[in-house]
Amino acid sequence: MKQKLPDEVRKPKARARGGVPVAHKKGTAESPVRRIDPPSQVVIPMLQHIGAPCEPIVKVGDHVLAGQKIGDTDAFLAAPIHASISGTVKAVAPVVTVGGRRIVSVTIESDGKMEHDPANVPPHVTNQEEFLAAVRESGLVGLGGAGFPAHAKLRFPKDAKVDTLIVNAAECEPYLTTDYRECIENSWDILGGIYALLEFFDFKEVVIAVEDNKPEAIETLSRIASTDNKKDNRIHLMALRSKYPQGAEKVMIYTVTGRKVPPGKLPSDVGCAVMNVASVAFLARYLKSGRPLISRTLTCAGSAVKEPSNLRIPIGTQASAVIAACGGFASDPYKMIVGGPMMGFALYDDTVPLTKQNNALLAFAEDEMKIKKERACIRCGRCAEVCPMGLSPVFIAEKLRKTKDPEELQALGAMVCMECGSCSYVCPAAKPLVQNMREAKDMVRGMKKA
Amino acid sequence: MKKWMVTASPHVRSGDTVTGIMLDVIIALLPALIAAVRIFGFRALLVVAVSVASCVLTEYVSRKIMKRENTIGDLSAVVTGILLAYNLPVDIPLWMVVFGAIAAIAVVKQMFGGLGQNFVNPAITGRIVLLVSFPTAMTTFAKPLAWAQGADAVTTATPLASLSQIDLGGNIAAQMNSLSLPTMSQMFFGLIGGSLGEVCTVALLIGGLYLWARHVISPIVPVSFIGTVAVIMLIAGKGNFSFMAYELFSGGLMLGAIFMATDYATSPVSRAGKILFGIGCGIITSVIRLFSNLPEGVSYAIMIMNIVTPLIDRVTLPKPFGTVKEKKEKAEA
Structure with missing residues (x-):
């Protein structure tokens, strides 16, 4: 299955510890991204990123155009939110969103015209400050899943010397194929985005990192990377071992550069910036068109979906509309997941809107989602073996059962956990280790506040 | 409006189970069992069977007495039973085997909380208990292959x-x-x-x-x-x-x-x-x-x-x- 990679493709600098060989199940890899018809209504939450929520700046009855800003805030760690279709504001009220939080959301009823806001013109950008301001206005957040506001990510601390930009195309979660499609279909946009970033930032090196089980993506990207001569050969392609969680930021930085981000530190502290491949490609399109982030690609797959496919959906499309665009359910779904099966959130109903960070909607029949019987921990240590962050969930869970002392939990490194789920995945006793880690983290945070 | 199953991530898990691991250990112990039967005769099988049965029964009864969930399905008691038997001479009186099994499972394993909570290995400790209790029986070893020649009680x-x-x-x-x-x-x-x-x-x-x-x-x-x-x-x-x-x-x-x-x-x-x-x-x-x-x-x-x-x-x-x-x-x- 593995093909020989072109010579110029780099090999990883370091081998990350741990990880689990999760089945890839990328059944939609060869399904081209299809733009769905604008749904009859969209529900746009005012928090679609890590940070502070936006305040709605429209009211019920307003007519809005696609691309018109409908939410913003003065907070630094935030990204403005735009209407994704044209139509009439029907409601501005709290809605239960992915993950269960109630968040004020703007419901827009479509007028069926998909009229774009003429105010969306290509931004005038001549220096880094203007570039960052434009990135903020675009509403871009990390499209890989975490949703970190892009302008905040790119505003490095003054004393940081960031010399490496990593374009993350690992897509290590099962089922997800949107980044892969981005590489195949929009490879020139990826290059364009990198050029734009190179223009305003002093990166010595740009590494596009792809898992080695995606030869077609690697081939396409290596062709693109090799056309780069005017940028002093600063753009490189790297094939990574395909092992979950290869795409996690700290793991990615370590495998690509050999640098370790210490606990509580940022990538910029080790001179790195990591951006999702779709985010980079979006930047190129935005700088050309001025159209903010109002749609995204999404993989809709799983055993209970009739026609699994990759879709481009307006932000705020409800789960039911996405399923309908995929021919409906093949069988009665038992579980619905937004995001990948390792880190995604289970849905409890289909009215939940999909937002900027959501890269997949998965629906499964019961036989695939059977819950393993929980048994006593046998201390096999597999959780510690697979933890990419070098933690020992077995001891953290034990401490949680026995003393619940936040100081001891912190000493065991609980805060370093990124909840990738490898420990729970591998646990033969089916212990809820990720939940234990979350509980431990909450307790440590509580201690800090007190 | 549909209602679906909601759990925390991850939503997929590996196929490994505690029972599966124990089954692997049992499989790994089989070659030695075949060798034991060939070398020491069918009494070896009998000792193993008695040891396994007593371990499983002891586990079942102790969990019952403590009003805890029955755990014999995880097969760990079977593993302890086989290992304990492997540590015994083939001609050991069977009641001693039962005694060792009770010490291993009831005292060492279940009294400290069951699977994963015992601080010493149950089979090892069962053997040590037998060794200090019945030093002669525990150190009288049959001559290999003597059983096949019909020679009784030849020791070495x-x-x-x-x-x-x-x-x-x-x-x-x-x-x-x-x-x-x-x-x-x-x-x-x-x-x-x-x-x-x-x-x-x-x-x-x-x-x-x-x-x-x-x-x-x-x-x-x-x-x-x-x-x-x-x-x-x-x-x-x-x-x-x-x-x-x-x-x-x-x-x-x-x-x-x-x-x-x-x-x-x-x-x-x-x-x-x-x-x-x-x-x-x-x-x-x-x-x-x-x-x-x-x-x-x-x-x-x-x-x-x-x-x-x-x-x-x-x-x-x-x-x-x-x-x-x-x-x-x-x-x-």
Whole structure:
């Protein structure tokens, strides 16, 4: 299955510890991204990123155009939110969103015209400050899943010397194929985005990192990377071992550069910036068109979906509309997941809107989602073996059962956990280790506040 | 409006289960069982059956008395039963087997909280309880293959007992020649006196390789345990390889190092901890074999190291990813 990679493709600098060989199940890899018809209504939450929520700046009855800003805030760690279709504001009220939080959301009823806001013109950008301001206005957040506001990510601390930009195309979660499609279909946009970033930032090196089980993506990207001569050969392609969680930021930085981000530190502290491949490609399109982030690609797959496919959906499309665009359910779904099966959130109903960070909607029949019987921990240590962050969930869970002392939990490194789920995945006793880690983290945070 | 199953992530899990792991251990123990039946006759099978049945029943009854969930389905009691039987001479009275099983499961395992919570290995401790309670029965070993010739109650000394007569100050090779030890191939295939499951080195190695291939155990503990014994015996035997080989292939070393010292609940979690644990087992085993009145020390070595395991775990706790750098920075500041 593995093909020989072109010579110029780099090999990883370091081998990350741990990880689990999760089945890839990328059944939609060869399904081209299809733009769905604008749904009859969209529900746009005012928090679609890590940070502070936006305040709605429209009211019920307003007519809005696609691309018109409908939410913003003065907070630094935030990204403005735009209407994704044209139509009439029907409601501005709290809605239960992915993950269960109630968040004020703007419901827009479509007028069926998909009229774009003429105010969306290509931004005038001549220096880094203007570039960052434009990135903020675009509403871009990390499209890989975490949703970190892009302008905040790119505003490095003054004393940081960031010399490496990593374009993350690992897509290590099962089922997800949107980044892969981005590489195949929009490879020139990826290059364009990198050029734009190179223009305003002093990166010595740009590494596009792809898992080695995606030869077609690697081939396409290596062709693109090799056309780069005017940028002093600063753009490189790297094939990574395909092992979950290869795409996690700290793991990615370590495998690509050999640098370790210490606990509580940022990538910029080790001179790195990591951006999702779709985010980079979006930047190129935005700088050309001025159209903010109002749609995204999404993989809709799983055993209970009739026609699994990759879709481009307006932000705020409800789960039911996405399923309908995929021919409906093949069988009665038992579980619905937004995001990948390792880190995604289970849905409890289909009215939940999909937002900027959501890269997949998965629906499964019961036989695939059977819950393993929980048994006593046998201390096999597999959780510690697979933890990419070098933690020992077995001891953290034990401490949680026995003393619940936040100081001891912190000493065991609980805060370093990124909840990738490898420990729970591998646990033969089916212990809820990720939940234990979350509980431990909450307790440590509580201690800090007190 | 549809309502679906909601759980926390991850939503997929590997197919590994506790029962599956225990089943793998049972499979890995089968070659030694076949060897035991061939070498010691069908009474070997009977001892194993009685031991397994008593362990499972004891587990069932103790859980019932404590009003806890029935756990015999996880097969861990079966593993303990097989291991306990492997540590017994084939002609041991069956009631003693039952006694050992009750000590192992009721006292050592269930009274401390059941699977994963026991601080010493149940089978090892069961054996030790029997050894101190019934020293004669526990050290009377049938002659290999004697059962097939219909010869009843022919006993033999174990190679270890013979080896312990050697005066390490004198000429080792000459003394070994005068001892009429079994040949090396007899040692390797288990045609020697000893407990019913410990004699056949080749069968135990096959089981160990199977467990390694199935990722049930890592080879760290067996290699560091056996390696340490090998080094010490080589030094004690003044470089006599044959002396070292007899030490390695006789007694409970293979069985203990591969199947009992690797017990998850009672051995360290981290790699460094496993190495320390294996070396510790090796040193204690060698010291007992060389300097004490007992011919064998594997069980005691493992039990002592079991007790030290929480301390080893504490000092060998791996540092979270990237921590080393932070310390350096602090030192600079």
